[in-house]
Each structure stands twice: as C-alpha cells, then as structure tokens.
Amino acid sequence: MPKITLLVPLRNRNFRYLTAGEIVSDLGDWLDFLAIIALIVYRWGLGPTALAAFSVATVLPRVVLAPVAGVWADRLDRRTVMIAADLARVPVVLAMVFAPDLTTLLALVVLKGCFSTFFTPAWQATIRATVPEEDLLAANSLSQLSLQMTKVLGPALGGVLVAVSGPRAAFVADAVSFLLSAAFLSRLPAMPPEPGTEEEGPQLSFWGEFQAGFMYLIRNKVLAISVGSVAAAMFIIFTFDGLGALALKDVGVNEALFGLAVGAIGLGTAVGAAAIGQWGMRFSPLRIIGTGQLVGGIMVILVGIAALLRFDRVPIAWIPGWFLIGLAGAAMFVPYGYVLLRETPEELMGRVSASANAIATTCPLLAPPLGAAIAEWRSVGFVFVVSGAILALIGVAVLLMRLPLKEDPEAAAAGLTQSAA
Numbered sequence: 001m002p003k004i005t006l007l008v009p010l011r012n013r014n015f016r017y018l019t020a021g022e023i024v025s026d027l028g029d030w031l032d033f034l035a036i037i038a039l040i041v042y043r044w045g046l047g048p049t050a051l052a053a054f055s056v057a058t059v060l061p062r063v064v065l066a067p068v069a070g071v072w073a074d075r076l077d078r079r080t081v082m083i084a085a086d087l088a089r090v091p092v093v094l095a096m097v098f099a100p101d102l103t104t105l106l107a108l109v110v111l112k113g114c115f116s117t118f119f120t121p122a123w124q125a126t127i128r129a130t131v132p133e134e135d136l137l138a139a140n141s142l143s144q145l146s147l148q149m150t151k152v153l154g155p156a157l158g159g160v161l162v163a164v165s166g167p168r169a170a171f172v173a174d175a176v177s178f179l180l181s182a183a184f185l186s187r188l189p190a191m192p193p194e195p196g197t198e199e200e201g202p203q204l205s206f207w208g209e210f211q212a213g214f215m216y217l218i219r220n221k222v223l224a225i226s227v228g229s230v231a232a233a234m235f236i237i238f239t240f241d242g243l244g245a246l247a248l249k250d251v252g253v254n255e256a257l258f259g260l261a262v263g264a265i266g267l268g269t270a271v272g273a274a275a276i277g278q279w280g281m282r283f284s285p286l287r288i289i290g291t292g293q294l295v296g297g298i299m300v301i302l303v304g305i306a307a308l309l310r311f312d313r314v315p316i317a318w319i320p321g322w323f324l325i326g327l328a329g330a331a332m333f334v335p336y337g338y339v340l341l342r343e344t345p346e347e348l349m350g351r352v353s354a355s356a357n358a359i360a361t362t363c364p365l366l367a368p369p370l371g372a373a374i375a376e377w378r379s380v381g382f383v384f385v386v387s388g389a390i391l392a393l394i395g396v397a398v399l400l401m402r403l404p405l406k407e408d409p410e411a412a413a414a415g416l417t418q419s420a421a
Helices: 005-012 013-043 048-064 066-075 077-096 101-130 132-167 167-185 205-220 220-239 244-250 255-283 287-311 315-343 346-377 382-398 409-420
Strands: none
Touching: 005 013, 005 132, 005 255, 005 382, 013 048, 013 077, 013 101, 013 167, 048 066, 048 101, 048 255, 048 346, 066 101, 066 205, 066 287, 066 315, 066 346, 077 101, 077 167, 077 255, 101 132, 101 205, 101 346, 132 167, 132 244, 132 255, 132 315, 205 346, 220 244, 220 287, 220 315, 244 255, 244 287, 244 382, 255 287, 255 315, 287 315, 287 382, 315 346
C-alpha cells in the first residue's frame, strides 16, 4: 500500500498528545465564540458596535503581547507554559458565565487572549522540537486539518448546546476543554529551554532575546518573504471577506445556498491541507504559497466581475468556486506554517513565531473598514476585483522568487544571538 505521508507524524507519541490537546481546545474555543455571539446579539440585543468591540478584544492581546510572550516561551519549560496557560484560562472562561454586561465580558475576552498568547508560541516550538524535520509539513497540515474540522463541528455542537442549555453552558464546556487539553499535555516530557538561551553563553537581556528573534525573522529571506506575503495577503483577504455575503447575494446565492458556500470554503481548506500534507514535499513551499495567492486572486476577480455585472444565473455553480478559494487558502497558510517551523532554529522558535503571528494579525486590522468604505464609494464587486488583482500580483511576485530553504537554521541563528548579547 502507498505510504500516507500525512499520517506519519501521528506515529510520534508526543505529537499525538499535542494534536489531541489542540483538537479539544479548538473545539471548546468555537463553543466559546458561539456563546459570546449569542449573548451579545440575542440575549443582550446589542448591534454592530458591540460585535466590532468583540473583534478588537479578540485580536488585541495577539498584537500587543504576543512578541513578549514569545520570549518567555523560549525562556521557560514549554510544557509548563502550555499547561499553565490552559489552567489559567479555566477560571477566566467560567467567569464569563456570570458576566453581567458587555464591558465585563470583553475584559474577560482580553484576559483569556493574554493567556492564549503564551500558549501558541510554546505550542509551535513544541512541534518544532517534537517532530522530525522531514515530517514538519505533514504535521502542520494535520494541524490545519484539525482546525477546519473543529470549525465545522464546533458551531454545530455549540448551536445545539446553546439551544438546549443556553450560551452560558457553552462557557462551562470550554472550561472543561482546557482541563482536558492540560491533561493531554501533561503526558509530554519536560521541555526546558534549548541551549543558547540559558545554558550556554552569556545570558541575554529580555530585550536582547526579543531582538535576536525579530532580527532572525527579518534577515532570513525565505521567512521574511513568507511572513510578508502572507500578512499582505491577509490584509487583502480581510478587505473583501466581510463583504462575501453581499457579493454572493449579487450573484444570486440565496440564504439556503449561503451555508453551502461557507461550508465549501471549509471543505476546500481541509482537502487542500490533506493534499499538501501528502504531496507537498515535492514542491517548494514558496511556490505553493504563490500559487495559492494567484489562484485565489483569480477566483476573487471572477466573483467581483460577476457581482458588477449582476450575473445571477445558475447560482449553485459558485459553490465549486468557493471550494477553490478554500483550496487556495490552504495553499497559502499550510506551507507558511511549515516555513516558519523549518526555517526557525529551536531556541528561537517561540520568539520568531510570536513575532510572525503578531505581524500577520496586525496587518488586517484596518482592512474591513477600508473594504466597507470602498464598497460604499464604488461597489462590492469593485472591491472584489481590485482585491483579487492585488492578491494575484502578490502571488506572481512570490512565484518569481527562487529561494532555497536553509540547510542549518541553528547555525544561521548563532551570529544573531552573539550580536544581541
């Protein structure tokens, strides 16, 4: 039988525990998300301003705290950081059960996000330390696949739970998910800081460690191009993403088909993640990223042109198009995660991944109001055409760059660490 490359990382006992913890925690987070929306919209009867405030509260810790959290993820035992972050989120989520108003709820959302910023870089660094280099792409693909699965299952389960027991029951379920995640992670071995951060050489200051990670990110050409192009692509995507329902309406997609369109994106992303995990090692990750940006851009242009022309014949034909957009999304983000893991030395993993995630999170913040303003000025279709064209051009630029992956990321990091000392 042919080897199923995608499943090879699951032979690793520690990676299985990591994956189990991730699935349980992600599932709980979707229950949490749905419960918060239910409270804001249906129980408290609040509108767009409250939802916008919730969005800001969600991303604010990742923008402000993530780079600093990455330093601590590299300084401390990573298993301890992840377990502590899980356990710290339990009382925060349980406190949401008793939140009397929006201000209190948003404060708890920010606090939970602060603990999450410590968990994420430690988790990514643990994958880097646990999985052999040749299996990193498959491991990242499995992570994306599990994320897409929880996106489908989480809202479905959350909808049932909220309907039967109310939104506050979902917060309790989320708290339980963090306890289960911590239980899985407790089975991992201790993961102290890698040599070069504490055991060897002069001890760097906190700022020196942060600087070493950030400088490595911007000086490694493959990393810089991957992070820069994906951050730019995310800005473009967030410009038109919130207008998707309006564009689909313009091309004749009704309420019944809208759910199928959203599901098609998730299915396309899941299929793409599985395919890249299985066969992606045959191609350069930058070529996969560029191809995803190019194909995604072309599909967005087509949707925009159809919306401008009000071409609403055979609306169900757009469902495969949304599936292709999901595939393009997988092509952008799965290899990006692999490059981040492959190009970063273990001792810098927390800092580099946290800085990269902060950049990718910060860039889209101004995109939704920009897209809405352009749509009011011209039209929704115009936003899609322009955004798609820029996304496709980003893809072409990435495809034209031929940069090999580094043979030895650890050796490349040595000079930066010494210069920061």
